[in-house]
Amino acid sequence: MSKGRFGVHGGQYIPETLMSALIELEEAYTACKNDQAFQSELATLFNQYAGRPSSLYFAEKMTRDLGGAKIYLKREDLNHTGSHKINNVLGQTLLAKKMGKTRIIAETGAGQHGVATATAAAFFGMECEIFMGREDTERQALNVYRMRLLGAKVHAVSSGTATLKDAVSETMREWSKRITDTHYVLGSAMGPHPFPTIVRDFQAVISQEIKAQCLEKEGKLPSAVVACLGGGSNAIGAFYHFIDNPEVRLIGCEAAGRGIHTPETAATIATGRLGIYHGMKSYFCQDAYGQIAPVYSISA
Amino acid sequence: MSRVSDIFREKKAFIPFITCGDPDLETTEKLVFAMEEAGADLIELGIPFSDPTAEGPTIEKASMRALANGVTTDKIFEMVGRIRQRSSIPLAFMTYANVIFSYGTEKFAAKAAGCGIDAIILPDVPFEEKEEFAPVFGVVGIDFISLIAPTSAERIGNIAQEASGFIYCVSSLGVTGVRSEITTDIGSIVAAIRKSSSLPVAIGFGISTPEQAKQMALLADGVIVGSAIVRLCETHGRECVPHVAAYVSAMKQALA
Numbered sequence: 173m174s175k176g177r178f179g180v181h182g183g184q185y186i187p188e189t190l191m192s193a194l195i196e197l198e199e200a201y202t203a204c205k206n207d208q209a210f211q212s213e214l215a216t217l218f219n220q221y222a223g224r225p226s227s228l229y230f231a232e233k234m235t236r237d238l239g240g241a242k243i244y245l246k247r248e249d250l251n252h253t254g255s256h257k258i259n260n261v262l263g264q265t266l267l268a269k270k271m272g273k274t275r276i277i278a279e280t281g282a283g284q285h286g287v288a289t290a291t292a293a294a295f296f297g298m299e300c301e302i303f304m305g306r307e308d309t310e311r312q313a314l315n316v317y318r319m320r321l322l323g324a325k326v327h328a329v330s331s332g333t334a335t336l337k338d339a340v341s342e343t344m345r346e347w348s349k350r351i352t353d354t355h356y357v358l359g360s361a362m363g364p365h366p367f368p369t370i371v372r373d374f375q376a377v378i379s380q381e382i383k384a385q386c387l388e389k390e391g392k393l394p395s396a397v398v399a400c401l402g403g404g405s406n407a408i409g410a411f412y413h414f415i416d417n418p419e420v421r422l423i424g425c426e427a428a429g430r431g432i433h434t435p436e437t438a439a440t441i442a443t444g445r446l447g448i449y450h451g452m453k454s455y456f457c458q459d460a461y462g463q464i465a466p467v468y469s470i471s472a
Numbered sequence: 473m474s475r476v477s478d479i480f481r482e483k484k485a486f487i488p489f490i491t492c493g494d495p496d497l498e499t500t501e502k503l504v505f506a507m508e509e510a511g512a513d514l515i516e517l518g519i520p521f522s523d524p525t526a527e528g529p530t531i532e533k534a535s536m537r538a539l540a541n542g543v544t545t546d547k548i549f550e551m552v553g554r555i556r557q558r559s560s561i562p563l564a565f566m567t568y569a570n571v572i573f574s575y576g577t578e579k580f581a582a583k584a585a586g587c588g589i590d591a592i593i594l595p596d597v598p599f600e601e602k603e604e605f606a607p608v609f610g611v612v613g614i615d616f617i618s619l620i621a622p623t624s625a626e627r628i629g630n631i632a633q634e635a636s637g638f639i640y641c642v643s644s645l646g647v648t649g650v651r652s653e654i655t656t657d658i659g660s661i662v663a664a665i666r667k668s669s670s671l672p673v674a675i676g677f678g679i680s681t682p683e684q685a686k687q688m689a690l691l692a693d694g695v696i697v698g699s700a701i702v703r704l705c706e707t708h709g710r711e712c713v714p715h716v717a718a719y720v721s722a723m724k725q726a727l728a
Contacts, residue, residue: 174600185569185596187526188631189621189645331532332523341525348526349646351623448569448596449523461545462574463522 176365184364186451189348197355198366200271205373210270217262218377221295222252224259226378228385241395246382246410256378256406257288261357263374265292268355275299275350278357279343281308281336281402281469283315285359290324292357300324303343305335333466340450360403364451375409383413396421402438402469429468436468475562476591476615476637479513480672484727485694486685487674488701488720489516489566491534493543495709497551503705506717508561511724516593516696519548519567526595528649530699534706545575549583556588564591564617569605577608585612591637593617599631610636620665621645622656632669639665641692643677649699651678658691682726689727697723 175198176182184194204210218224227250231243248256261278268276276293277300280286286302293300302319306328309316319326332338340363347356358367361375379397386394397414399407401424414420426439437443437457444455449464457465479485488507492500504515520535520543527535552563565584572580572594584592592609599618606616615637620628622645632639641661643654662673675688676696685695704719705712 174603184598184600186598187595187621188598188619188627189526189623189642191598191600191621191627192623192625331529332536337523341523344525345528345647351645446573448573450525451596453573456570458570458574460574462570462572463539464570 176369178368180446181452181454182365182368183448183453184451185448185453186344186364187348190344190351190364193347193351194364194366196271197267197370201267201366201370204267204270210266214263214266217266218259222258222262223250224377225381225385226250228382228389230389242390244386244389244394246378248378248406253284253288253291255284255288256375256409257285257359258291259377259409260359260371260374260405261285261288261292264355264357264370265289265296265298267370268357269296269298271355273298273353273355275301275354276357277301277303277343277346277354278359279336279339280304280315280359281339283308283312283319286324286326287315287318287322289357289359290319290322293324294322301346302326303329303339303346305333305339306330307334308336308339335466337450337464337466344450359405361405361408362403362450362452362454368452371405372408372412375405376412378406378409379411379413382410393417393420395419396423398423398425400424401426401441427469429470435465438467438469440467474590474613474615474637476514476564477672479562480638480674480693483513484689485513485672485674486511486720486724486727487514487516487564487676487694487696488512488716488723489518489531489696489698490705490716491518491520491531491538491702492548492551493520493538493541494534494702494705495537495712496541497543497547499705499710499712501551501555502713503716504555504561504563505559506713507720508559510717510720512561512720513694514562514564514590516564516566516698517548517552518698519545519565519571521568521571524568526647528647528699530650530702530706531648534702537706545571545580549587552584552589553587562590563588564593564615565589566593566595569594569596569601572605577605581608581612581614584609585614589614591615591617593619593640595619599627599634602634606634606636620661622661624661628661628664629668632665632671635669635671638672638674638694639669640696641665641673641675643675643679643688646677648677650680650703654678654684654688658688662692682722685723686726695723695727
């Protein structure tokens with residue numbers, strides 16, 4: 173019965189009002205995934221608009237300084253809008269367009285996902301609203317300015333702790349108010365099924381490129397792939413095509429904040445426990461009674 | 473038929489919701505007795521959750537106030553135990569999946585049954601995920617309440633067939649909260665439910681006035697009101713009991 177499981181993780185813990193939207197999304201995504209025309213349209217967007225493939229850059233000085241492995245940087249920062257977020261956003265917005273949606277909404281933390289979404293909305297001529305924690309709108313004011321410049325409406329969320337988790341909650345609430353014409357472009361490898369699968373698939377282009385580029389430059393696969401780990405979208409993107417290569421170590425680094433022995437941390441895998449939140453079963457920082465604890469971050 | 477289904481027998485039921493611990497558990501306890509006396513047929517007790525995604529601002533803020541006051545699941549169990557010594561009114565818990573999962577679903581169900589809870593409502597557990605919860609509550613005699621929304625369409629049959637206690641019909645899109653107008657074609661949703669289930673249907677989300685309650689009761693077997701009552705608790709704090717009692721009494725009269 174329950175769908176979208178990754179071991180015990182995943183699922184669809186979401187109000188009944190949103191279930192029809194998730195089912196519609198899953199059906200549309202399954203169709204597009206196997207549709208050559210959709211995939212080639214997306215590939216063109218990646219290459220012509222986002223600037224893919226992003227380079228795999230040999231970091232000579234870092235290699236020398238660290239004195240161990242040869243270090244390459246996968247330059248997702250060189251994509252249009254400055255991050256890997258554009259991969260998933262172009263995929264989901266194209267999908268939403270095919271579904272006949274005219275309006276997209278999204279949460280954002282530091283603002284990279286919001287900027288990418290506002291950009292895609294402008295590109296596709298769609299209405300766009302971004303939800304961002306009030307605190308984040310203040311410390312990332314430049315990104316708010318960029319989103320507004322691109323024509324998006326930015327909502328400063330002051331409910332709860334006024335940060336990313338509350339922005340996600342508020343976007344879900346907004347989606348449940350207006351489903352017919354609206355798609356929620358979720359930016360992280362999280363939320364109810366089918367979002368984690370969709371985000372993974374659209375971000376998997378990162379590891380696909382790394383694999384080819386590394387073989388070309390080094391004639392072999394990397395010994396390890398290291399990715400920073402927050403919502404998990406860039407990590408699963410960088411890891412995905414190496415999962416069946418057990419000789420490649422996949423290392424995710426969580427933000428310790430002020431330390432994993434303090435409450436001011438964002439290391440949910442190291443310090444959290446299994447719970448149900450934002451539509452999925454996963455690890456969360458929470459108290460003994462299951463109340464979700466705010467994660468600590470200097471960026472968002 | 474359970475104790476919960478029974479409340480709809482030969483009358484339209486009025487089901488008020490309050491958030492436990494807003495403003496404090498002592499007041500919550502008083503509210504239960506006052507609402508029972510004012511004519512409530514079943515009372516929904518909200519166990520606050522830090523991130524209630526199905527709630528509008530009124531109930532969300534009430535949850536935050538209750539948590540800030542140090543309310544916990546165990547303290548709520550103790551309070552329900554005290555209520556049960558003096559009252560037999562049917563009681564339902566309304567909370568979110570993580571509150572129960574984190575406590576341990578079996579342990580939670582056993583404690584809830586032990587202190588006399590009759591039903592459980594989990595707005596973030598749809599039909600697809602209910603197997604993890606519904607049977608655990610079923611074995612201890614607690615009705616797992618199913619929700620049907622304006623978007624449920626062809627899902628209605630499956631949900632209604634497996635429902636217990638009563639069916640919670642969500643009146644509108646969006647989250648909980650007072651609405652001046654309810655535009656959903658609830659009549660046809662209820663008709664679709666009736667085809668698959670003989671359980672009573674109660675309508676919730678957005679209802680606040682006696683006129684709305686009367687109108688909704690023509691379409692279904694009962695009416696659920698949350699935000700309008702929680703707003704009285706917010707406005708009057710510890711002095712809210714007579715205000716809530718008067719409100720419940722007026723709503724109940726509208727359904728008579």
